[in-house]
Amino acid sequence: MLHLDGRSLRLTDLLAVADARRPVSLSPEARARMVETRAVVDRAVDRGAPVYGINTGFGKLSEVTIPLEQLTALQRNLVRSHAAGVGDPLPEREVRAMMLLRANVLATAYAGARPDVVDTLLGMLNTGIWPVVPEQGSVGASGDLAPLAHLALALIGEGPARFGDREDLASVFMTEVGLTPVTLAAKEGLALINGTQAHTAVAGLACAELIRLWGIAHVATAMTLEALLGTPDAFDARIQEARGQLGQAESAALLRVLLGGSEIRESHRFGDPRVQDAYALRCVPQVHGPALDALRFTRDIIERELNAATDNPLVLATGELLSGGNFHGQAVGMASDMLAIITANLAVISERRIDRLVHPDFNQGLPPFLAASPGLESGHMMSQVTAAALASECKLLAHPASVDSIPTDGNKEDVVPMAMNAALKLRRSVRNLRHVLAIELIAGAEALEHRRPLRSSMAVEAAHALVRAQVAPASGDRSPAPDIARLGAAMASGAFDSLTTSVVI
Known part of the structure; x- marks a missing residue:
């Protein structure tokens, strides 16, 4: 059982x-903290003075005061009117992550x-x-x-x-499992929709996979x-020490571990002209290393956001309600853009390695396109084309979304981060x-x-055995x-995690 405290959630928990x-x-x-700050909200309701989010309208309509008898309707209307999303539904794992993060931000007790709930x-x-x-x-x-x-x-x-393979009103499924839908009290509608938990859920899961793929990129490189009968000499620790970049040094160290004790290397150590x-082979630490630093x-930005209080106003146990802007998604939006740049660089260099595996002018005597009967067969020709298409799209996706802004809510929200995009x-x-890495591993296993x-x-x-278990x-x-899909x-x-345990990200 994971016990939410609003303070200690990690990507591994997600x-x-x-x-x-x-x-x-x-x-x-x-x-206990939630009970304490809820009492602050209840006292604010009893006083009747206008407090944003409790007895006022929202956004541009925050100057409108709402009577006591309409506070429940206010919160319900807020939820109904703001459910304006379109497009494909988020996959189950991302929604589950979002539910966890929403529960955790309420557990901070700053939402009241x-x-x-x-x-x-x-x-x-x-x-x-x-x-x-x-x-x-969003x-x-x-x-x-x-x-x-x-x-x-x-x-x-x-x-x-x-619920399972069925879709229906949530109330139907809640009745089946013995749950009762929530009747929103003052501020609770706002507490449920104000925050960064949707884009943080998506970005957090993507970041976790990218960490995994960073290690796999080294496995693919080694294979x-x-x-290609390449040399690991460029991964010598002294070269990395001369530059002093930490990620580069760790990338090279992982490659040395992965390549240690190879008969293939010894077969061409001497006499190779x-x-x-x-660069796609020699400069891997110089590309993968900065990716590690940025990862x-x-x-760290995303993990801090997992436990961030992002509501407005924030409810303090002292009785104060502070209005601010913690809901603004620039932090994870910018982090997501940086992660997309990392992804593009890893994809581009992997695609160049794939090309060298299949290109008859560069692949050190391997069959053209790794085909058994070149000409009659095309071998891995189109796999490299697919990798090129994917790497090219990664470049397009690396264009930052967080530098864009279109004012919303009657220009009340005049600088927005486009973090969900x-x-x-x-x-x-x-x-x-x-x-792309799957294609490189498949081609690398064949070439090996x-x-x-x-x-x-x-x-x-x-790693070769792991590839052959699937392909x-x-x-x-x-x-x-x-x-490729399998x-x-x-x-x-x-499946490949055991090969990269020497690096802790």
């Missing part, structure tokens, strides 16, 4: 709940919501009910208003949800280097990278078999698409 369905509860400490939300999460949330409609300004409103609409029983390899930086394009870019009976390092041979050796032309899925599920 993955455990989103993918492994780890059960979640509200910690006693967080429950009742513990019952969190209990019901976690009840849905633990029983497998997940709201249908369209992925488009500018990330006053938070992810539209996506979070769709989540809240399900929580109050009015919105659609999925390709061996297949080449002085140095192409660590962006991961940044997170969604990051998700697509990471998927592209997964498939042309160097038999020589064996590579223990790590590369282990059979070529025996004439066949559609590469199922192989290996990509295995990579995403952690």
Whole structure:
């Protein structure tokens, strides 16, 4: 059981709940804090003085005071009117991550919501009910208003949800599992939709996969280097020390571990006329290394946001209500843009390595396009084309979304970060990278078999076995698409993690 306290959530927890369905509860400490700040909200209601989010309109309409008897309707109308999303629904894992983060931000107790709201939300999460949330409609300004409103609409029983393979009103499924839809009290509608949890959920899961793919990119590099009879001399620790870049040094160290003890390397250590390899092989630490540095930086931003109080106004146990802008999504929006740049660079250099594996002018005597009967068969020709298409799209997706701004809400929200757009394009870019690396590993495994009976390092041979567990050796032309998808899925599920445990990101 994961106990939410609003303070200590990590990316590993996000993955455990989103993918492994780890059960979640509200910690006693967080429950006590929530009771305390809820009392602050109740006292504000009793006083009757205008307080934003409690007894006023919202955004441009914040000057309108709402009578006491209409406060419940105010919160319900807020949720209904803001559920304006369009497009494809977010996948289940991202919605589960969003539900977890929304519960955690309420557990900070800064929102002034009742513990019952969190209990019901976690009840849905633990029983497998997940709201249908369209992925488009958020500018990330006053938070992810539209996506979070769709989540809240399900929580109050009015919105659609999925349960197993069925879709219906959330209230239908809640009745089946013994849950009661929430009746919103003062401020609770705003507490549910104000915040950064939609784009942070998407970006957090994408970041976690990118961390995994960073390690796999080194495994693919090692296999390709061996297949192309390349030299690991460029990964010498002294070269990295002379520059002093930390990520570069760690990237080179991982490559040295992966390549240590190779028979293939010893077979061409002497007598090879080449002085140095192409950049796609020789400069891997100089490309993968900065990616590691940036990954660590962006991961820290996202992990801080997992526990951020992003409501407005913030409710303090002292009795104060502070109006600010913690809902603004610039932090994770910019982090997502940086992660997309990392992804593009890893995809581009991997595609160049794939090209060298299949290009008859560059692949050190391997068959053209790794085909058994070149001409009659095309081998991996189109796989390289697919990798080129994916890498090119990654470049387009690396264009930053967080530098854009279109004023909204009657110009009240006049500087917006487009953080959800940044997170969604990051998700697509990471998927592209997964498939580019899958193509490199498939081609690398095929090429490595042309160097038999020589064996590579223990790590590369282990990687070869992992590829072969998903993809059979070529025996004439066949559609590469199922192989790429199957290996990509295995990579995403952690099949290669044991080969990169020496690096902690």
